[in-house]
Amino acid sequence: xxxxxxxxxxxxxxxxxxxxxxxxxxxxxxxxxxxxxxxxxxxxxxxxxxxxxxxxxxxxxxxxxxxxxxxxxxxxxxxxxxxxxxxxxxxxxxxxxxxxxxxxxxxxxxxxxxxxxxxxxxxxxxxxxxxxxxxxxxxxxxxxxxxxxxxxxxxxxxxxxxxxxxxxxxxxxxxxxxxxxxxxxxxxxxxxxxxxxxxxxxxxxxxxxxxxxxxxxxxxxxxxxxxxxxxxxxxxxxxxxxxxxxxxxxxxxxxxxxxxxxxxxxxxxxxxxxxxxxxxxxxxxxxxxxxxxxxxxxxxxxxxxxxx
Amino acid sequence: xxxxxxxxxxxxxxxxxxxxxxxxxxxxxxxxxxxxxxxxxxxxxxxxxxxxxxxxxxxxxxxxxxxxxxxxxxxxxxxxxxxxxxxxxxxxxxxxxxxxxxxxxxxxxxxxxxxxxxxxxxxxxxxxxxxxxxxxxxxxxxxxxxxxxxxxxxxxxxxxxxxxxxxxxxxxxxxxxxxxxxxxxxxxxxxxxxxxxxxxxxxxxxxxxxxxxxxxxxxxxxxxxxxxxxxxxxxxxxxxxxxxxxxxxxxxxxxxxxxxxxxxxxxxxxxxxxxxx
Numbered sequence: 155x156x157x158x159x160x161x162x163x164x165x166x167x168x169x170x171x172x173x174x175x176x177x178x179x180x181x182x183x184x185x186x187x188x189x190x191x192x193x194x195x196x197x198x199x200x201x202x203x204x205x206x207x208x209x210x211x212x213x214x215x216x217x218x219x220x221x222x223x224x225x226x227x228x229x230x231x232x233x234x235x236x237x238x239x240x241x242x243x244x245x246x247x248x249x250x251x252x253x254x255x256x257x258x259x260x261x262x263x264x265x266x267x268x269x270x271x272x273x274x275x276x277x278x279x280x281x282x283x284x285x286x287x288x289x290x291x292x293x294x295x296x297x298x299x300x301x302x303x304x305x306x307x308x309x310x311x312x313x314x315x316x317x318x319x320x321x322x323x324x325x326x327x328x329x330x331x332x333x334x335x336x337x338x339x340x341x342x343x344x345x346x347x348x349x350x351x352x353x354x355x356x357x358x359x360x361x362x363x364x365x366x367x368x369x370x371x372x373x374x375x376x377x378x379x380x381x382x383x384x385x386x387x388x389x390x391x392x393x394x395x396x397x398x399x400x401x402x403x404x405x406x407x408x409x410x411x412x413x414x415x416x417x418x419x420x421x422x423x424x425x426x427x428x429x430x431x432x433x434x435x436x437x438x439x440x441x442x443x444x445x446x447x448x449x450x451x452x453x454x455x456x457x458x459x460x461x462x
Numbered sequence: 463x464x465x466x467x468x469x470x471x472x473x474x475x476x477x478x479x480x481x482x483x484x485x486x487x488x489x490x491x492x493x494x495x496x497x498x499x500x501x502x503x504x505x506x507x508x509x510x511x512x513x514x515x516x517x518x519x520x521x522x523x524x525x526x527x528x529x530x531x532x533x534x535x536x537x538x539x540x541x542x543x544x545x546x547x548x549x550x551x552x553x554x555x556x557x558x559x560x561x562x563x564x565x566x567x568x569x570x571x572x573x574x575x576x577x578x579x580x581x582x583x584x585x586x587x588x589x590x591x592x593x594x595x596x597x598x599x600x601x602x603x604x605x606x607x608x609x610x611x612x613x614x615x616x617x618x619x620x621x622x623x624x625x626x627x628x629x630x631x632x633x634x635x636x637x638x639x640x641x642x643x644x645x646x647x648x649x650x651x652x653x654x655x656x657x658x659x660x661x662x663x664x665x666x667x668x669x670x671x672x673x674x675x676x677x678x679x680x681x682x683x684x685x686x687x688x689x690x691x692x693x694x695x696x697x698x699x700x701x702x703x704x705x706x707x708x709x710x711x712x713x714x715x716x717x718x719x720x721x722x723x724x725x726x727x728x729x730x731x732x733x734x735x736x737x738x739x
Contacts, residue, residue: 170738204550204739207553207554209550209553209554209739210738210739227558230556230557230558231556233554233555233556233557234556236554238551238554240547240550240551240554241547242547244546244547244548245548246472246476246548248476248479248480249472249475249476249479253475257468257471257472258555260464260468261465261468261555261556261557262555262556263464263556301551311554
């Protein structure tokens, strides 16, 4: 794409007193890309989002959102093109869903007639006339998503958009993101649900203690993390010892216990190993190849063992 | 301008929805009627209109009541939204921070004015209809002055509430500060002044200084405006001594109160601008 990046962050530092919440972040999000921001609690995700929204100013470094520095007075009007979903989408319980979105649409100077379509998109059309206090958590979250979509923003910043949503609603939210991406919207998405991001995020930025540990597509991250896929073979006792004998040169005996063999299998050896196993002609119950998932990649980049 | 209007509209909508206005108006009307009924006893055979008595009682009541509800209405408005997490969302919208404050102030002002007008207005009408004095001969000018200045007194404490709400980071401390400032302006200030006068025994503090000190407090400015305003009322309220010695133009206490609205509100905007969200 030839369009200039929507969000450009260069060497951004944000300190609160002695604490460096962000320490030299470089990040670019072009239009039509979905970037996932992952990190532990307190890694600096929310701070980064605040810098992008102009709610906080960087201590040093530059940020440009749609060509402007957030925090200048001219940026106030540019905010119309930003859709934001905060981490906990809380709305005043005394207003109805429709009144809530009408309020936000007015602030964005967006037409209020198009709201039905938004309610439809998040499956809240029937509940639009009810007070928000009667909504379930999932419904509030979806109302929050609809709120972020008001006025066709060019940038979407979604902080944990799928918390508290059932699988159906999650799929719906990701479908909406996909659709907006196709329209050229730049999406920044923070999430703890790492496995969900697998197929959905174009790139993943891993934040750890205020530093950007990695920022690349998931296959690239996988490669750079040096994580090796695992080949798992289920078989009976005899077959297992045959396997152990065959691979004695390459794998420790402890790889073959309890009827399951777990063999590290570098990506380029996949086919060779599979053929080798098949050629042994053993009766195998089951065989699977597990790519390291995003959680393992994340753990590798943040120096922590994955939670079992 | 539009943004301010939308914020104000939402505040009003919310205040109406949670029946805040109705409750406060009912409470005010009830107080006013009770005071009026009690107050009409001593008038007996005198020529003083029953509404004049009510004005005195209501002004004294308002000094306690209106600052309290005004502070309770606003102390939470920013700090509460910050704690609930709605403030970050609101500020991510195309709106300047001062517009948020001014919009919320306008909304709260409309709500409070409505409650005062409904509460005191209904009481005023009820009293004048049941009184022996003719409806048109009642102290209406004093009564309307009371209504208008009560609204202004409300605005002063709404504004102070915003100052508290933008400067403090926790709801609990904001609530404490609201109650504290209420105590200070409404009770402690006068008590302190009284103590000062008693110990000084007229040696150094002259009438000018006393009036200056009284005017500096918006609650006392309100008292001066309403109770020194007309001779009839001044005599009733026991403020005649002050009003006879020095004629203070009615504009002075009003100007003091307007300043007490503008300054805290402007400071609240300035502090909010620098607040980390």
